[in-house]
Amino acid sequence: MAAASGEAVKNKQVLFKDYVTGFPKESDMAVVESTIQLKVPEGSSEILLKNLYLSCDPYMRSRMSKNFTAHPSFVPGSPLTGFGVARVLESGNPNFKKGEFVWGLTGWEEYSLISSNQMLFKIEHADVPLSYYTGLLGMPGMTAYAGFHEVASPKKGEKVFISAASGAVGQLVGQFAKLAGCYVVGSAGSKEKVDLLKNKFGFDDAFNYKEEQDLNVALKRCFPDGIDIYYENVGGKLLDAVLLNMKMNGRIPVCGMISQYNLDQHEGVTNLVHIIYKQIRIQGFTVNEYFQLYPKFLGFVLPHIKEGKIVYVEDKAEGLENGPAALVGLYNGCNVGKQVVVVAHE
Amino acid sequence: MAAASGEAVKNKQVLFKDYVTGFPKESDMAVVESTIQLKVPEGSSEILLKNLYLSCDPYMRSRMSKNFTAHPSFVPGSPLTGFGVARVLESGNPNFKKGEFVWGLTGWEEYSLISSNQMLFKIEHADVPLSYYTGLLGMPGMTAYAGFHEVASPKKGEKVFISAASGAVGQLVGQFAKLAGCYVVGSAGSKEKVDLLKNKFGFDDAFNYKEEQDLNVALKRCFPDGIDIYYENVGGKLLDAVLLNMKMNGRIPVCGMISQYNLDQHEGVTNLVHIIYKQIRIQGFTVNEYFQLYPKFLGFVLPHIKEGKIVYVEDKAEGLENGPAALVGLYNGCNVGKQVVVVAHE
Numbered sequence: 001m002a003a004a005s006g007e008a009v010k011n012k013q014v015l016f017k018d019y020v021t022g023f024p025k026e027s028d029m030a031v032v033e034s035t036i037q038l039k040v041p042e043g044s045s046e047i048l049l050k051n052l053y054l055s056c057d058p059y060m061r062s063r064m065s066k067n068f069t070a071h072p073s074f075v076p077g078s079p080l081t082g083f084g085v086a087r088v089l090e091s092g093n094p095n096f097k098k099g100e101f102v103w104g105l106t107g108w109e110e111y112s113l114i115s116s117n118q119m120l121f122k123i124e125h126a127d128v129p130l131s132y133y134t135g136l137l138g139m140p141g142m143t144a145y146a147g148f149h150e151v152a153s154p155k156k157g158e159k160v161f162i163s164a165a166s167g168a169v170g171q172l173v174g175q176f177a178k179l180a181g182c183y184v185v186g187s188a189g190s191k192e193k194v195d196l197l198k199n200k201f202g203f204d205d206a207f208n209y210k211e212e213q214d215l216n217v218a219l220k221r222c223f224p225d226g227i228d229i230y231y232e233n234v235g236g237k238l239l240d241a242v243l244l245n246m247k248m249n250g251r252i253p254v255c256g257m258i259s260q261y262n263l264d265q266h267e268g269v270t271n272l273v274h275i276i277y278k279q280i281r282i283q284g285f286t287v288n289e290y291f292q293l294y295p296k297f298l299g300f301v302l303p304h305i306k307e308g309k310i311v312y313v314e315d316k317a318e319g320l321e322n323g324p325a326a327l328v329g330l331y332n333g334c335n336v337g338k339q340v341v342v343v344a345h346e
Numbered sequence: 347m348a349a350a351s352g353e354a355v356k357n358k359q360v361l362f363k364d365y366v367t368g369f370p371k372e373s374d375m376a377v378v379e380s381t382i383q384l385k386v387p388e389g390s391s392e393i394l395l396k397n398l399y400l401s402c403d404p405y406m407r408s409r410m411s412k413n414f415t416a417h418p419s420f421v422p423g424s425p426l427t428g429f430g431v432a433r434v435l436e437s438g439n440p441n442f443k444k445g446e447f448v449w450g451l452t453g454w455e456e457y458s459l460i461s462s463n464q465m466l467f468k469i470e471h472a473d474v475p476l477s478y479y480t481g482l483l484g485m486p487g488m489t490a491y492a493g494f495h496e497v498a499s500p501k502k503g504e505k506v507f508i509s510a511a512s513g514a515v516g517q518l519v520g521q522f523a524k525l526a527g528c529y530v531v532g533s534a535g536s537k538e539k540v541d542l543l544k545n546k547f548g549f550d551d552a553f554n555y556k557e558e559q560d561l562n563v564a565l566k567r568c569f570p571d572g573i574d575i576y577y578e579n580v581g582g583k584l585l586d587a588v589l590l591n592m593k594m595n596g597r598i599p600v601c602g603m604i605s606q607y608n609l610d611q612h613e614g615v616t617n618l619v620h621i622i623y624k625q626i627r628i629q630g631f632t633v634n635e636y637f638q639l640y641p642k643f644l645g646f647v648l649p650h651i652k653e654g655k656i657v658y659v660e661d662k663a664e665g666l667e668n669g670p671a672a673l674v675g676l677y678n679g680c681n682v683g684k685q686v687v688v689v690a691h692e
Contacts, residue, residue: 254622266617267614
């Protein structure tokens with residue numbers, strides 16, 4: 001049902017209730033229905049979006065905490081915000097026109113009136129699934145690309161290990177590493193995910209970390225000569241085992257530490273002395289410093305998608321009302337592939 | 347008593363007895379007296395050295411372990427080897443001439459016949475104390491310079507924290523950081539060392555980590571706005587507290603982790619998640635990759651020494667027979683300043 005401009009319509013929203021400690025729960029969010037005037041106020045440069053897909057990303061946990069440094073906290077009583085794909089319904093900004101598809105920061109609601117200085121990209125290539133702009137062609141894709149190519153500086157033949165390897169970022173790092181001529185192993189938390197890594201994403205090897213008695217033994221089995229690059233998504237015990245298996249001058253781009261975000265007491269990592277023994281570089285990064293590379297990234301990745309050389313697996317939750325469960329599920333490893341919430345089909 | 351060329355003379359040595367686990371003890375070494383022919387064999391390119399000063403360096407602990415990756419292990423039954431200052435008695439290598447002073451890798455003994463492909467530098471500037479070539483003008487000096495200027499990339503006005511700050515490397519990092527226009531705080535393990543930091547080396551502030559109830563509180567007191575650069579020499583609990591206090595885009599050059607070398611079970615570091623929250627770079631390094639900068643380093647540091655703008659404190663043990671105690675003392679924080687063993691006065 002298309003909404004006409006200016007009409008007041010119902011606007012389903014996912015509200016953030018209050019700051020979270022420990023694991024987030026569905027009840028930390030509330031699905032409500034408000035109304036919105038489908039109009040950009042006279043003279044305003046705001047943009048009115050109809051949201052199509054919303055992205056569930058691990059970093060969103062940090063926005064649920066109070067006074068967090070790296071990202072602004074969510075506002076209790078207001079909708080969550082995050083990356084999404086949308087169609088422009090009306091625009092006070094001449095750079096975005098009615099009917100265009102965009103991706104960038106939007107609200108967890110059916111319609112969002114967003115400020116013109118929000119991060120928003122026009123979608124120039126709509127001959128791929130639009131939901132890919134929450135993943136492969138959006139922030140996670142850029143994160144995989146920047147962390148691997150810019151932070152880790154891979155060389156052909158190097159040995160690469162990726163944790164949370166079937167996730168939104170990991171599955172891409174693995175494929176980028178294969179394209180770069182590296183040997184690639186991933187870890188994930190179920191047989192289904194491990195099968196995906198080996199059979200769909202072309203990893204050389206993979207293991208289910210939940211079924212390994214000793215992570216150090218698992219890594220030694222996969223990397224008898226050690227690891228050059230560890231693309232770090234999880235932290236904790238796995239990082240500790242990896243440190244024992246790094247090669248000289250190894251690099252660890254730290255994309256995330258999802259195993260640690262919800263713990264009151266973080267796991268102790270005991271093998272840091274290998275940083276000096278092996279002259280390891282550990283580099284925390286976020287994608288924000290790399291968005292200027294987005295056109296270069298698209299030029300690299302779009303042909304590979306069209307030739308079927310890069311594939312992408314998404315886990316789609318249908319309906320905004322299923323958004324809280326999808327987001328909470330991320331921290332329990334429930335998703336298989338990139339977790340997306342489908343708000344509306346176009 | 348000068349030894350004539352070709353003469354067989356007594357040669358006191360410090361032998362490495364066997365591989366060490368846990369803290370090294372004096373009894374892991376033995377002081378013995380052998381004899382040596384003061385002559386370079388006919389046709390050999392070896393160099394015969396009379397050792398003057400030997401350097402006690404924290405990394406030497408790793409050479410006492412078996413099958414260690416980063417450095418070759420000491421050979422049981424043979425003298426320890428390490429950095430030292432010596433005079434050339436005879437030379438089969440045309441680049442080094444009889445009577446010249448040199449610094450580089452030598453043996454823990456009175457006289458050493460060393461291979462021509464050992465790392466050895468001619469001492470061109472002898473108008474400073476020769477023992478400085480085990481410290482300020484040698485490997486520790488280059489380590490301080492490379493780790494601070496090359497690895498940490500300091501900017502004027504940045505906040506710098508240094509652990510083991512009165513040691514061979516730390517006292518120099520602090521002075522280099524002051525010369526670079528940084529705010530500098532150091533930690534050390536006694537009142538005497540803290541006084542040195544504040545009153546002799548010009549640190550802006552300093553604290554005795556043994557007297558602080560809570561290292562996090564101590565760091566917050568010294569760095570209310572956080573730390574840009576942590577020059578890491580110790581590891582463990584102090585690193586954990588530092589991670590809580592790092593600023594965005596902070597850098598941690600890892601020069602060493604002396605608190606961890608002798609522990610069977612390393613301390614767990616629990617705050618690594620700040621690497622991603624604050625996009626921290628942690629970089630293990632050794633000086634070996636940076637020796638090509640040595641001439642540049644000398645050009646920088648020699649004028650400062652002559653103008654009294656860089657000072658250096660040494661802790662000298664007199665006599666090779668006191669070498670084992672001096673080396674073991676490093677790991678108990680007994681030394682005040684750079685630990686040197688005086689083998690002979692020239």
